Amino acid sequence: MKLTKKKIYILFILLFINEFSFAQKPEDKLSIELKNCSLLTAIETIENSSTYTFYFDPTWINLNKNQISGNYNNITISELLNKIFDETDLNYIIINHKIILTSNNLIYNNLPANYFNELDSNKTTREFNNISGNPIFYRQYDSLNQHKFTKKPSLQFIGKENKNTTKKNFLLSGYIVNEKTEKPEVNIYLKIRDKDISTSSDLNGHYKLLLPAGINIIEIKSMNHVEVIKTLMVYDDGNLDITINDQSNQLDEVVITKKGMRAKETTISGLVSIDIKAIKNTPLILGERDILRVATTLPGIKTTGEGASGFNVRGGKDDQNLILLDNSVLYNPQHFLGFFSAINPYTAKKAEIYKGSIPADFGGRLSSVFDITTKNGNPENFSGEGAIGPITSNLSFGLPIQKNKSSILVGARATYSDWILKTLDDENLKNSEAGFYDGIIKYNNTINDNNDLEATVYYSKDRFSLSSDSIYKYSNRLISLKWDHTFNKKSKVELILTNSEYKFNIDYNSSDDNSFDFGYKISETQLQLKFKYLFNKKHTFSYGIASKSYGISPGYQHPKSLMSTLIAIDIEKEKALESAIYISDNYKIGEKLLIDLGLRYSFYASLGEANVNIYQEGFPLNKETIIENKHYIKNEIIKTYGGFEPRLAARYFLNDDLSIKASYDFTRQYIHLLSSNTTQSPTDSWKLSDINVKPQSAQQFSLGLYKTLQDNLYEISLEGYYKKSKNILDYKVGAELLLNKNVETELLQGVGKAYGIELLLKKQEGKLNGWIGYTYSRTFIKLDSNFESEIVNNGKYFSANFDKPHDFSAILNYKFTKRYSLSTNFSYQTGRPITYPIGVFQYGNSEYTLYSDRNQYRIPDYIRLDIGINIEGNHKIKKLAHSFWNISIYNILGRNNPYSIYFVTDKNGGVKGYKTSIFSIPIPSITYNFKF
């Protein structure tokens, strides 16, 4: 039987109000025999052989792993319970054949006569050390407001309350363990707030503290670790293991998380951390949980529209994001043209998105890093979760291979839309295809105290046909291997080997002989060595080296029939090597000032075998200005680029709950996505820098203010940035990018500038929680040249495709009861820019369409409201699986938000405009989620 905490509280109150006398009645005697049984079994045995019923929280019982044995004859229930609970933290009270268990604290059925007088005197003297024998009610502090601790869940009980104790101080001991490495942490300083009690952990990470009874607040402030504050209710001697996190790995958790360091404390501005567990409350689209969609509700991260893959982070193009899944690059993070994210939400642990202050160990993209890590399998038991939704089903499970040493996690997701389409009678639908699947396997092994091994394999595949004659396919494949080695307490290393591959393919089947097979492939392999060295209390160094090799098959088109008049086209392969070394120092200058100094040097070499077009100097790149087609042999260096990438970040505490941060980043990028579409599409191809295409670079300055209110209940952050970039890729008017042997002739490289202000207000707890974000940002690009054909918009700055000045989102959740909660998601964005046909003109006997300046107009604004209701399953203890239902309505306003507007010139030369909307009606969905 189980009682919710709430009910226990009510019981508490009842108990205090009434003077119960029946507890003193003579107790019945009983006889019972227990043989090596668990506490739960013992309780059940007592329940079965007596008239008593127990009320408790099963988690308390499960904490006690002791086996109970004993033959009890003619014993009173109190005597029996005293014996059973002797070794545990549990107390009990018997009321009318009901036995209510409590963890740590004791339920008092009468107060000492002088209790309230004592309390009054305490209040005036602010004396905390309790006089022994008086009960300690932790709630009393709350009501007297002598201590601020609004976060009740963080309160921990130490020891079992005992009416007869005479001690004034109690011994608290335990280990300090790093959450990530699961290793003990040495020399960690612990302090009790407002009391002169402190200690440090020893070589084994063990610590001891002598604490007065009652409320104690332990603070762990280490510059290399995330600050930990724990509020303890001390009743007796006890044990408390504390987990801490490395500062550099888990910086702040701006979003939805309840633990860890606040945004105001790290040096990093512009980091967004998404706790996967918490996104279960946000409304879903077609019943799918989506990490990346949640990310786009935060300031500074945008998509071009519904169904658009790719992100624009702080005015960056969609190819400027380094999306890492377990350290391996995920080239296309979206399924189904961007409706679903390719990241399985059930296997992902967390996603950290660096919008600015990108640490020096990351490189290769200009604007952001999406660092997504996968969970480890459950090291103890077989467990899993899953969901059944209208479009997809999802199942993941983890199981130990060697208990507490190695485990495996398996996740899979697939659509059944294909099957549904096939069973339909409609001919058109029958021939349509739309489906995807993805799967992930992660293996981890703690070889010994100093060595850890992790391996991840991921594969995703999409297949769809928009017209019956062509099938589009694309797939991602990632492999990642990581070996962690600790040399000693101060220094450790990670060796990471990754490989990713992205392919797309169009299978075109026409009724005549002109069927063809079209394909594209990129693959990369990277080896990374990352060191971390704790030099002293002030300096922590990170340094490392990485090298990556790229191979691209930029496209082929092969006729499928021998009769075909199509010519087979094969664009020559591209190859390159990108390497980098970096060092950074996390330097604590004083209590208030923390800086992070990073320097990265990246080096790039474009390699043969290749035939490279050499263009006439002083002329625009043009098919007609090619003067030579130079041949390079295998692995011959065609062109090299390189440079320093300084990264600086600093944090200063203005006062306890207000901090200011500033940062400067320099980033370089050697690979470019060719996409004349406004939105990333699966057929966009990546191109490596070479003689004719220069690498991109960017500099970002950012400044942020972070404040917490009402004892960290609210967090407000205001961040501003200014970004300048060079050699940003754009396209000439009329550019054609696919299967173009001289694709560089279609490209322009310009300078970009972007600036913005991001405001985020967040409430993490309470019945009403969520966040509200607003961003004002602008993004411009300038394409100027000495040649008329390379000038766009008179060589002046113009809005980039994804420039959306106003962006407002609100995600608000309201918990009605434990079981029912409502979540809403509202978003508003300025419509994105578009190049508009504005008229016609006649030239050389023909009529042509006149287009406006590039991106001169905007499509209508984007407004959407979604609502979701979560219903938790009931809390029956013996249910197979814990479950919840999610009912969502996407776009409840039914607003016809344009996805794209395009123009078609018909046969008569007339121009027609078309607007595509993806979800123009409210889309309901229902998903069943379960956990076992």
Add this chain to the structure above:
Amino acid sequence: MNKKKIQKFSLGKIIIALLILNILNSCSEAYNLQTDTYQEALVVEATITNEFIRQEIKISKTSQFEDEGIEKESGAIVIIEDDLGNTFPFEEKDDIYISKNPFKAESNREYTLKIETNEGKVFKSSSQKLTTENKILDIIPKLVTTKDNERGIQITVNNYDSTNSSKYYRYEYEETYKIVAPVWRQQKLVVTGQQEVALIPNSLETRICYKTQKSNDIILASTTNLQEDKVNLDIRFISDNDYIISHRYSIIVKQYVLSLESYSFRRTLKDLSTSSSIFSPKQPGFLNGNIKCISNTNEKVIGFFEVSSFSSKRIFFNHEDLFPNEPKPPYFTNCDEQEYKFCFGYSVPVCEGPLLISKIKGNTIAYSSNLSNSFYSVVPIECGDCTSFSSNLIPSFWID
């Protein structure tokens, strides 16, 4: 009970299918083009050549989608200046601007075009030099069979630049062909009264005509990828079924040697007007030329001022020259006779007198034959009178 369950299941399936459909079809709807986006811009087509002629410049305006026709810019002051300060004024004549005096572009001179509209806007081009001279060597008509299995005449233009410096070419052509009305008769039918028609002698003028058509594509060629500056361009293909080569055919090919910039401008213009795929649409945008509004930099102007070396060549051929002993291609329209019963009032078969009279008056039929005064066989007017769609004037260049 069981049946109910099945129904429920398929209802669910339909809903899901609808959802998927929604994504697949993603609801494209017509989107009204915003007319408030219209911006008027000047369109300038200015090519002067090294031919000693009265040079021509076309100046028009852009128009809105729903507008019919193109509005010409009139009342503008148009001048070409060279770097020695010589000016060549233009005057407006029949919708175009023509130089007051004939002149030719000289090599090693730089020319600039200036336009001042009657609204006071001033436009100026960048200075342009005459491109390398290069003459058309040959125009060769050849009987070929294409890879699509079509038989016909391929007209190829050839040139050769030994200096290897011209490289970019634009071509225009004008084809003129002789038309012989296949059902021309000595007599023609005229309306002489309310219900009367008569046959009168037909004019010989309506039997043979000439028609001229201009190319309307942008035809470009470049020799940069070639070892030698040698154009060998297939400029026109005429199917062996095309009636335009039934008798005598002539084509004049005009070659303009372009600068790279001018070539790029025209190529992009051409590329933009051809369609492309949904997944990789061409980047649309405004096309910059070399003419700018200097009185207001935001004012748009489309066009290119080019100083091109010009060359042209004309050839003639007859059908028998290329298709000896082969039948002529069919006429472009069906010339089957249609018989009209010339009577009024009620009869069986129906009287067609009023219909015949209205067709003669409307000039849509030509007389072919008659058995009596009550039955006339006629053909469509194009078969009997070529002036109905072309001109009977012999072009000045025509050599039979």
